[in-house]
Amino acid sequence: MQPSRRKNFAAWFVAGGILACLISFPSPAFPGYPEQPITIYCGYSAGATTDLTARALADGAEKLLGSPVVVENKPGGGATVATALVASKKPDGYTLGVVSTGVISVRPHMLKIAYDPFKDLTLIMQYSRYIGGLCVLNESPLKTIDEFIAYAKAHPGLSYGSSGLYTQQQLAVELLAQCKGLTFKHVPFKGGAPANTALLGKHTDFVAGAGQHIQYLKQEKFRMLLVYNTEKRDPNFPNIPILKELGCQDAPALGYILVAPKGLPEDIYQKISTTFKKVTETPAFQTLLTNLNLPYNYKNREELEKEMPGQSAFYKSFLDKMGAKKKK
Amino acid sequence: MKADRASSMVWMAVGLLSIYGSFQLGLGTLGEPGSGFLSFLAGSFICLMALIVFIQSFLQGKGFQVKISTLWKGIRWYRSALVGLLLLVYILVLEWIGFLLTTFLIVLAMVKGVERLSWGKALLISISASAVCYLVFDKLLKAALPRGLLGF
Amino acid sequence: MDFFSNLIIGLSVALEPTNLLYCFIGVFVGTLVGVLPGIGPVGTMAILLPVTFGLSPTSGIIMLAGIYYGAMYGGSTTSILINLPGEAASVVTTLDGYQMALQGRAGPALGIAAFGSLIAGTLGVIGLQAIAPPLVSVALRFGPPEYFSLMILGLIILTYLAQKSMPKALMMAAVGVLLGTIGLDAINGMPRFTFDIPEFLDGVGLVPLAMGLFGISEVLLNLEKTISREIYDTSLKSLLPTLKDWTQSIWAILRGTVVGFCIGALPGPGTSVSSFVSYALEKRVSKHPEKFGHGAIEGVAGPESANNSATAGAMVPLLTMGIPGSLAAAMLLGALMIHGITPGPMLVKQHPDLFWGVIASMYIGNIMLLIINLPLIAIWVRLLRVPYAIFFPMILLLCLIGSYTLNNSTVDVSLMLFFGVVGYLMRKFEYEAAPLVLAFVLTPIMENALRQSLILSSGSFSIFLLRPISSGCLILAGFLLLTSVFPIARKKKARDGKRAG
Numbered sequence: 011m012q013p014s015r016r017k018n019f020a021a022w023f024v025a026g027g028i029l030a031c032l033i034s035f036p037s038p039a040f041p042g043y044p045e046q047p048i049t050i051y052c053g054y055s056a057g058a059t060t061d062l063t064a065r066a067l068a069d070g071a072e073k074l075l076g077s078p079v080v081v082e083n084k085p086g087g088g089a090t091v092a093t094a095l096v097a098s099k100k101p102d103g104y105t106l107g108v109v110s111t112g113v114i115s116v117r118p119h120m121l122k123i124a125y126d127p128f129k130d131l132t133l134i135m136q137y138s139r140y141i142g143g144l145c146v147l148n149e150s151p152l153k154t155i156d157e158f159i160a161y162a163k164a165h166p167g168l169s170y171g172s173s174g175l176y177t178q179q180q181l182a183v184e185l186l187a188q189c190k191g192l193t194f195k196h197v198p199f200k201g202g203a204p205a206n207t208a209l210l211g212k213h214t215d216f217v218a219g220a221g222q223h224i225q226y227l228k229q230e231k232f233r234m235l236l237v238y239n240t241e242k243r244d245p246n247f248p249n250i251p252i253l254k255e256l257g258c259q260d261a262p263a264l265g266y267i268l269v270a271p272k273g274l275p276e277d278i279y280q281k282i283s284t285t286f287k288k289v290t291e292t293p294a295f296q297t298l299l300t301n302l303n304l305p306y307n308y309k310n311r312e313e314l315e316k317e318m319p320g321q322s323a324f325y326k327s328f329l330d331k332m333g334a335k336k337k338k
Numbered sequence: 339m340k341a342d343r344a345s346s347m348v349w350m351a352v353g354l355l356s357i358y359g360s361f362q363l364g365l366g367t368l369g370e371p372g373s374g375f376l377s378f379l380a381g382s383f384i385c386l387m388a389l390i391v392f393i394q395s396f397l398q399g400k401g402f403q404v405k406i407s408t409l410w411k412g413i414r415w416y417r418s419a420l421v422g423l424l425l426l427v428y429i430l431v432l433e434w435i436g437f438l439l440t441t442f443l444i445v446l447a448m449v450k451g452v453e454r455l456s457w458g459k460a461l462l463i464s465i466s467a468s469a470v471c472y473l474v475f476d477k478l479l480k481a482a483l484p485r486g487l488l489g490f
Numbered sequence: 491m492d493f494f495s496n497l498i499i500g501l502s503v504a505l506e507p508t509n510l511l512y513c514f515i516g517v518f519v520g521t522l523v524g525v526l527p528g529i530g531p532v533g534t535m536a537i538l539l540p541v542t543f544g545l546s547p548t549s550g551i552i553m554l555a556g557i558y559y560g561a562m563y564g565g566s567t568t569s570i571l572i573n574l575p576g577e578a579a580s581v582v583t584t585l586d587g588y589q590m591a592l593q594g595r596a597g598p599a600l601g602i603a604a605f606g607s608l609i610a611g612t613l614g615v616i617g618l619q620a621i622a623p624p625l626v627s628v629a630l631r632f633g634p635p636e637y638f639s640l641m642i643l644g645l646i647i648l649t650y651l652a653q654k655s656m657p658k659a660l661m662m663a664a665v666g667v668l669l670g671t672i673g674l675d676a677i678n679g680m681p682r683f684t685f686d687i688p689e690f691l692d693g694v695g696l697v698p699l700a701m702g703l704f705g706i707s708e709v710l711l712n713l714e715k716t717i718s719r720e721i722y723d724t725s726l727k728s729l730l731p732t733l734k735d736w737t738q739s740i741w742a743i744l745r746g747t748v749v750g751f752c753i754g755a756l757p758g759p760g761t762s763v764s765s766f767v768s769y770a771l772e773k774r775v776s777k778h779p780e781k782f783g784h785g786a787i788e789g790v791a792g793p794e795s796a797n798n799s800a801t802a803g804a805m806v807p808l809l810t811m812g813i814p815g816s817l818a819a820a821m822l823l824g825a826l827m828i829h830g831i832t833p834g835p836m837l838v839k840q841h842p843d844l845f846w847g848v849i850a851s852m853y854i855g856n857i858m859l860l861i862i863n864l865p866l867i868a869i870w871v872r873l874l875r876v877p878y879a880i881f882f883p884m885i886l887l888l889c890l891i892g893s894y895t896l897n898n899s900t901v902d903v904s905l906m907l908f909f910g911v912v913g914y915l916m917r918k919f920e921y922e923a924a925p926l927v928l929a930f931v932l933t934p935i936m937e938n939a940l941r942q943s944l945i946l947s948s949g950s951f952s953i954f955l956l957r958p959i960s961s962g963c964l965i966l967a968g969f970l971l972l973t974s975v976f977p978i979a980r981k982k983k984a985r986d987g988k989r990a991g
Contacts, residue, residue, distance in 0.1 A: 055817065056532050056536030056817070056821060057532060057535070057536060057817055057818075057821035057823075057824050058820070058824075059824065061536065061824075062539070062824045062827075065536065065539055065540055066540070066543070066828075069540040069543065081536075082898050083533070083897070084897055084898065084899070085692060085897070086691050086692045086897075090691075091689060091691065121681070121691075167948070169945070169946050195945055195948070196945070197634070197942045197945050197946060198942070199938075199942070200938065203757075203813065203820065204757065204758075206813070207630070207757055207807075207813050208634070210811065210813070211630035211631055211632065211633050212630075212633075213633030213634060213946070214946070225812050225832050225833070226812070226834075228834070228836070229811070229812065229832065229834035229835060229836060231811075231834075294543070297830070298828055300830075301828055301829065301830040302824075302827050302828065303827075341918075341919050341920075342919070344919075345919040345921070349661060349665075352665070352668075353664075356668055359683060363680065363682055367949075368949075368951075369948075369949025369951075370944060370949055371940065373675045373680050373682050374682075376667065376671050376933070376937050376940075377668055377671045377682070377683070379667075380664045380665075380667040380668040380671070381664075381668065383660070383661075383664040384661055384664045384665060384668070387657045387658070387660050387661035388661060390657040391655070391661070394657070409918050409919075413714040413715060414713070414715075415714050417713040417714060418709075418710040418711070418914065421709070421710065421713055421882075421886070422710060422907070425706075425886065425910070426907060428890060428903075429900050429903050429907060432900060432903070433900060441887065441890075445883045448882075449879065449880070449883055452713070453879035455879060463880055463883070464883075467883065467884060467887060471887055471891060475891055475895065
C-alpha cells in the first residue's frame with residue numbers, strides 16, 4: 011500500500027475504534043439503581059455447582075433489573091478470596107458475592123482471613139444449601155444404616171472419600187463415628203467428583219457424598235444409607251433416616267448465600283433483596299435447582315444473622331476437638 | 339565467574355531454602371508424609387543437581403562455560419530491561435487508571451521509547467491496539483477488564 | 491451394524507439447521523478462545539452457559555462441546571508463532587513448533603497441527619462411539635495408587651524432554667515439583683509456601699507460569715537482538731505440509747491419537763499430560779531423536795493430535811457415567827444437569843437423540859474446524875511479517891490480558907512477569923523451562939495420590955506393588971529410567987568429543 015493510502019486506512023480504523031468505544035459505554039436505562047453493570051463474584055470456579063446457580067441468578071436478575079449482571083469467578087481458599095474481595099469494595103450495590111456460609115462459620119477458624127466474618131459483610135439472602143448423604147455401592151450387601159453401623163463396628167478402618175478436609179460432609183461422618191464408637195479412614199479428595207469416582211472404582215468403602223452423589227443414585231450405582239447436614243428428612247428421599255434420628259449430633263448445613271459489602275444503604279438493599287428473591291421464585295430457577303439436586307432453602311437477612319453465630323461456635327468447637335490448627 | 343558456577347550456586351540456595359521451609363511444615367514419616375515431605379525431596383534433589391552442575395563447571399569441556407559478562411556483551415540488554423520495567427508499571431497502575439488508559443500509555447511508551455518510532459506511528463499503534471483489545475475482550479468476550487478511577 | 495444406525499440417528503439430529511448453527515458458533519468461538527492465550531474454554535463455556543438456558547439441551551451441549559474441542563485446534567497457534575503456549579496442552583508444541591516457525595516453516599507446522607487435530611479428533615469420536623463402556627471400566631480401576639504410579643512414570647518420561655544438560659533439566663523438574671506444592675495442602679489443610687498471599691492458596695496458576703516462562707521471556711530475549719525477519723514465502727504451496735512432512739508425521743499422528751484418547755479417558759491428567767507423553771513417545775521411537783527441539787515436525791504432529799483425541803477421550807467417562815475428568819467436562823456436566831439430564835447409562839436410553847446427536851456433531855464440528863483453521867494459517871503466517879517493533883507490544887498485551895482475565899487479578903499478571911524475568915535468566919543460563927512446567931502439572935496429582943494411597947494402606951508402601959496396574963506403571967518407569975541413563979552417557983561422550991575437538 012502506498013504511504014498515503016495506508017495513512018487514510020489507518021485514520022479510519024482509529025476513528026472507528028474510538029467511535030465504537032464511545033458507543034459501547036453503557037447509558038443509563040433509567041435513573042436510580044442500577045445504572046451500571048453489577049458484578050457478582052462467585053467464590054468457586056466456573057462449572058462448579060455454586061457457579062451454575064450464580065449464573066442463573068445473574069441471568070434472572072439481569073432480566074428484572076434491565077442492567078447487565080456479570081458473574082466473575084474468584085475461586086480460592088474455600089470462597090474466602092471472593093469474600094475478602096467483596097468486603098473490600100464500596101457498598102454501592104454494584105458488587106455482590108455468591109459464597110457459602112462456610113466463609114463465616116468455618117473458614118475463619120482454619121485460615122487467616124482478610125475480612126471480619128461478622129462485621130464486613132451485608133448478608134442478603136440464602137437460597138439453597140449443601141446436601142449430603144453417606145453412600146455405598148448399590149451392589150453392597152449393606153442395605154440400611156443399622157447394618158452399616160454393625161458392619162463398621164466389626165470391621166474398623168473402613169475407608170471413605172470426601173470432597174475435602176473439614177468439609178461438613180466429613181464432619182458429619184466423623185460425628186457419626188464418635189457417636190457410635192466407630193473408626194474410619196478418611197481419604198480427602200479435591201471436590202466431590204473424585205470422591206465419587208473412587209467409590210465407583212471400589213477404591214474406597216463408602217463416600218461422604220456432597221451433592222453430586224445424587225446422580226449416581228439415579229443411575230442406580232450408589233445406595234444412600236444416611237442423610238446428614240439436615241434437620242428433617244429429605245423430601246426426595248423420605249425413606250432414608252437422618253443423622254439426628256440416630257441420636258447423634260449433626261453438622262449444620264452450609265448454605266449458598268448472596269452477600270454485599272457492609273454498609274449497604276437500606277433502599278438499595280431492599281431493591282437487591284426483593285429482586286433476587288423474585289429470581290429464586292421463578293419457575294426457571296426452581297427447575298434449575300431441582301435439576302442440580304439442590305433444595306430450595308430461602309432465608310432472609312434476619313434469619314441468617316441469627317443463625318451465623320451459633321453455627322460458627324459449633325464449627326469452632328468441633329474443629330478444635332478434631333485438632334485442626336489455625337495457621338497464623 | 340563462569341555462568342554455570344554462579345547459576346548452580348543460586349539454585350543451591352533455592353534448594354536449601356526449600357529444605358528449611360519443609361522442616362517448618364513438618365516432614366512426617368515415610369508412612370504418613372507430612373506437608374513438607376515432597377518439598378523436602380524436591381529441595382534436596384535440587385541441591386544435589388546443583389552440586390553436580392557446580393562440579394561440572396570446574397571440568398573443562400563439560401557444562402556451560404562462558405563468563406557471565408559475555409552473556410550480556412554486545413547486545414542491547416537495556417531494551418529488555420526497559421520493557422520489563424514498563425510491564426511492572428502496567429501492573430501497578432492497571433487497576434488504578436483502568437485498562438484502556440493504561441494500555442494506551444504503556445504501549446505508547448514501548449513503541450516510542452524502546453523502538454523509537456515516530457510520534458504518528460506510535461500513537462496510531464497504541465490507540466488501535468488498546469481499542470481493538472478492549473472491543474474484543476471486554477465487549478465481545480465479556481471478560482471484564484478493570485475500569486479505573488475515571489469509570490472506563 | 492449398530493454403529494452406523496446410531497450414527498444415522500445422530501446425523502439426522504446434528505444436521506438440523508439450528509444444531510448446525512450452534513455447532514458452528516461453538517467451534518468458532520472455541521478456536522478464537524484457543525488462539526488467545528490465557529482465556530480458556532472453561533471460562534468461555536461458563537459465560538455462554540446462560541445462552542443455553544433458552545435452547546434445547548441438544549443444541550446447548552453441541553455448542554458447549556464445540557467450544558471445548560475447538561479450543562484445542564487454536565491452542566497451537568501462538569505456541570508455534572511466538573513461543574507462547576496458551577494452555578498447558580500447548581507447552582510441548584513450542585519446543586519444535588516455534589523452531590519450525592523460525593526456520594520459515596510456520597505454515598506446515600500450523601497445517602500439520604490442524605490436520606492432525608482433525609484426524610485425531612475424528613478417530614477419537616469413533617473411539618467414543620465404539621469403545622466407551624469397556625474403556626470406562628478400565629478407567630475406573632485407576633485409584634490413588636495407580637495415579638501415583640502413573641505420575642511417577644510421567645516424571646520419568648520427562649527426562650526424554652531434556653535437550654541439553656540432564657542435571658539441569660532434572661533440576662528444573664524438581665523446581666517444578668516445588669512450585670507444585672505451593673498452596674493449601676489437600677490432606678491436612680495447611681497453607682504451604684503461600685507467604686500469606688490469599689491468591690496462592692490454590693496454588694500458582696499454570697497459565698501465568700507458562701506464559702511468563704515461555705512467552706514473556708521470549709520477547710525479552712528477542713528485544714536484545716536485532717531480528718532479521720525473513721521474508722516468508724507466502725505462496726500456497728509453502729503454507730501447507732509437504733508430502734515429506736506427511737510421511738514423517740502420519741505415524742506420529744496415529745500414535746498421538748491413541749495415547750491422547752486413553753489418557754483423556756482417565757479422569758484427572760487430561761490434555762496436557764497426553765500432549766507431552768506423545769512428544770516423549772515420538773522422541774523415543776524416532777530414528778533421529780536429536781532433531782527434536784530443532785524443528786522436527788513429529789514433535790508438533792504427535793502432541794497436537796494427542797490433545798485433540800484427549801478431549802474426545804474426556805467425553806467417555808462424562809457421557810457414560812457422569813464423571814467429569816476435567817474442568818471443562820465438569821462444565822458440560824453442569825450444563826447437562828441444568829437441563830435435567832442425568833448422564834450415565836440411562837442417557838443413551840432416555841435421550842438417544844441427544845447422545846448420538848452430540849457425538850455426530852463432533853464429527854461435523856471437527857470438519858468445520860479444519861475449514862476454519864486452514865485459511866487462518868495464511869493470515870497467521872502473514873502476521874509474522876509485521877515488524878517486530880509493532881509485534882512485540884501486541885504479544886505482551888495478549889499475555890497481560892490473558893493472565894489478568896483468568897481470575898480478574900493482578901496477582902496473576904505479576905506472577906507472569908516474575909516468571910518472565912526468571913525465564914529470561916533461565917534461557918540465558920541454559921536451563922530448560924519445559925521440564926519445570928510439566929513437573930508442575932503432574933505434582934499435585936502425584937502428591938495427593940501418594941498420600942491418599944498411604945491413608946488407604948495405613949502407611950504401607952506395598953499397596954503400589956500389589957496392585958497390577960500400579961506395579962506395571964512403576965516397572966515401566968524403572969525400565970525407562972535405566973535405558974535413558976545409558977544412551978545419555980553415550981551421547982555425552984559424543985558431545986564432549988565435539989566440543990573438545
